[in-house]
Amino acid sequence: MxxxxxxxxxxxxxxxxxxxxxxxxxxxxxxxxxxxxxxxxxxxxxxxxxxxxxxxxxxxxxxxxxxxxxxxxxxxxxxxxxxxxxxxxxxxxxxxxxxxxxxxxxxxxxxxxxxxxxxxxxxxxxxxxxxxxxxxxxxxxxxxxxxxxxxxxxxxxxxxxxxxxxxxxxxxxxxxxxxxxxxxxxxxxGDVAAPRTQVLLTPVPGTAPARTAPARTAAPHEAATSARALGMLNGWRFIFRDRALRRLFLNAMTVNGLIMATSPLLTVLLLDEYHLPAWQYGLAFGLPALGGLAGARSCARLVTRYGQYRVLMVSGWLRSIFPLGLALTRPGVAGLVIVIITEALLIICMGVFNPISATERLRRAPADHTAQILSAWSISSKVAQASLMAIWGGLATFTSPLTAITAAGVLLLGTPLCLPRRTHLPDPVVGAPAEGGRVTSPEAGKAVSVG
Known part of the structure; x- marks a missing residue:
């Protein structure tokens, strides 16, 4: 039902x-x-x-x-x-x-x-x-x-x-x-807004417990400046403090960045070098996207049957293997078929992997720091994609688009090593830092991510 x-x-x-x-x-x-x-x-x-x-x-x-x-x-x-x-x-x-x-x-x-x-x-x-x-x-x-x-x-x-x-x-x-x-x-x-809490110093692992700021009345502008300075870094601090989040983050930055870096190169390869007609080019990218719908619709059933960790790992490994198939791209109908099949297999795996990754990210995010974690994630993703697009554009200029696409496919083979281990997943961080650097449990929240 x-x-x-x-x-x-x-x-x-x-x-x-x-x-x-x-x-x-x-x-x-x-x-x-x-x-x-x-x-x-x-x-x-x-x-x-x-x-x-x-x-x-x-x-x-x-x-x-x-x-x-x-x-x-x-x-x-x-x-x-x-x-x-x-x-x-x-x-x-x-x-x-x-x-x-x-x-x-x-x-x-x-x-x-x-x-x-x-x-x-x-x-x-x-x-x-x-x-x-x-x-x-x-x-x-x-x-x-x-x-x-x-x-x-x-x-x-x-x-x-x-x-x-x-x-x-x-x-x-x-x-x-x-x-x-x-x-x-x-x-x-009702709506939801996180409470404005006192700015506290969170300890770095391996150091002495953090202490609260000295008891004095700070000027309003000092408190606001301190809160903004710490708040801008909170998202990344929480991501790297949690082992599973840290590994999901590193995997997402490298995989998505390398895939996006090859996208404009594939466009140049198909349209400029192989002279693919515009309608075939649209077909090469539009048709495989239907695989994402199939993957997303089957995700929950696969997790119910095989377990979250197994589905996460299998789909994570497969989405790093299939892009190497683009190295076989050639002119004509044969090349078009290779691109469609490769992209379809990749996108099916992404359709399965992405909801699980987003779900785990939101489950592990402290209730009163969710927005900061998602902001840090989005900002890092955009910077990683822009940087790798620039690097791979330069690589394609000095070599060729197909060579650069192949290099990205080879590097993608190592990205599953960043995926969380089974021992990382059962113990999410469920609280925000409190006095002494300890973690308190917020009230049980409901977590879903858009996109």
């Missing part, structure tokens, strides 16, 4: 689906605007993607503690409205012949930054919407929605671009954020 997760989850799932489809429909619109409307060179087009990730990651560092102490539903709505206004400014500027490369770059940064804050708030907010026993099911539904949007969005966006131009797809993306905000607004019930 289909598990019912409540009306609140239904509205949030619908809001996530609308905004995700809007994003994928507009996928590639900014590079097209930069090339066709603004006549930007190739370097500027590449900079549009990489620089926006890095700048957004830097801007988003203070957002973790900011989100942690605010009502999460309000943050979700505010971030959707920020993205709506940013995206809507592009078609407005185009209509008045005021569109510039600087505006595209600014909108990319604003949207990416708001996305990090949205992701951080969503995990904490969903703890109040979904019970812990339904955690994996909820993550599987979000994962399946994401892969469906990945499969259907770009073809729909391509059709819209062909008929009406890239500006219309950007406007569609803007409207999707507005609809998402309206959907979240429909969720009833």
């Amino acid at each position: 289909r598990t019912r997760l409540g009306a609140g989850f239904g509205w949030l799932w619908a809001a996530y689906a609308v905004s995700t489809y809007g994003t994928w429909i507009a996928f590639g619109a900014f590079p097209l605007l930069a090339v066709r409307v603004l006549h930007s060179p190739a370097f500027a087009v590449s900079l549009l993607g990489a620089a926006s990730l890095v700048v957004a990651a830097g801007v988003a560092i203070p957002l973790g503690p900011w989100v942690e102490h605010r009502n999460k539903r309000s943050v979700l709505i505010a971030m959707d409205l920020v993205r709506f206004l940013a995206m809507a400014s592009v078609p407005a500027a185009y209509l008045f012949d005021l569109l510039s490369y600087g505006q595209l770059l600014a909108v990319s940064v604003i949207s990416a930054t708001a996305g990090i804050a949205f992701t951080a708030a969503s995990g904490a907010y969903l703890k109040h919407l979904v019970g812990p026993e339904h955690l994996l099911v909820a993550n599987g539904r979000f994962e399946g929605t994401s892969w469906m949007a990945t499969a259907a969005g770009p073809p729909l966006g391509g059709a819209l671009i062909g008929l009406l131009g890239p500006v219309v797809t950007v406007a569609t993306d803007a409207v999707s954020y507005l609809l998402s905000a309206l959907g979240i607004l429909q969720i009833g019930g």
Whole structure:
């Protein structure tokens, strides 16, 4: 029977689906605007993607503690409205012949930054919407929605671009954020904000227990500065303090970074060197995404039958092996089939692995530091992806795209060594640091992650 997760989850799932489809429909619109409307060179087009990730990651560092102490539903709505206004400014500027490369770059940064804050708030907010026993099911539904949007969005966006131009797809993306905000607004019930606690000094493992700050009345600006300084680092401190989180984090950064680094190289290889028709290129990336839906839908059943750790390890190992198949890519139909099969197998494994990883991450996150942990995770992911994209772009320039893709596939073979061991998983960190560096147990929370 289909598990019912409540009306609140239904509205949030619908809001996530609308905004995700809007994003994928507009996928590639900014590079097209930069090339066709603004006549930007190739370097500027590449900079549009990489620089926006890095700048957004830097801007988003203070957002973790900011989100942690605010009502999460309000943050979700505010971030959707920020993205709506940013995206809507592009078609407005185009209509008045005021569109510039600087505006595209600014909108990319604003949207990416708001996305990090949205992701951080969503995990904490969903703890109040979904019970812990339904955690994996909820993550599987979000994962399946994401892969469906990945499969259907770009073809729909391509059709819209062909008929009406890239500006219309950007406007569609803007409207999707507005609809998402309206959907979240429909969720009833209370909101959640972490309590503002005293700033405490957490000990580093192997050192003497931490002591609270001396008892004196600190000036308001001193306390605020100290809280922000510690808050910005809390996410990473909690991740690296927990052995399972630390290993999942390192594995995610390397695997996702190397996979994303090869994505533009595969585009160059298929379109520029092998002269693949545009429709075949779209098929090569759209069709395999359906495998993600299949993997996400089967994830909970596989865990029930074989156990979480076994499914996590098998899917984690397989997703690191299949990308090496892209080294066999060649011109013509044979090469197209190789890409489709390789990408499909990879994405099926990701569809199984990602919900389990997200579930474990949220289960182990302290209830009053969830937003900071998710912010740190998102920021690190964007920096890792941008850095590896730049490195692999340089490698492809000095060698060839196929050589760089093969090198990434070889390195991916070693990434499962970062996965948690069986002994790491049974003992999650369930509290936040208290006096003396000890851990207290918060009230049992419900944890689910969006995407």
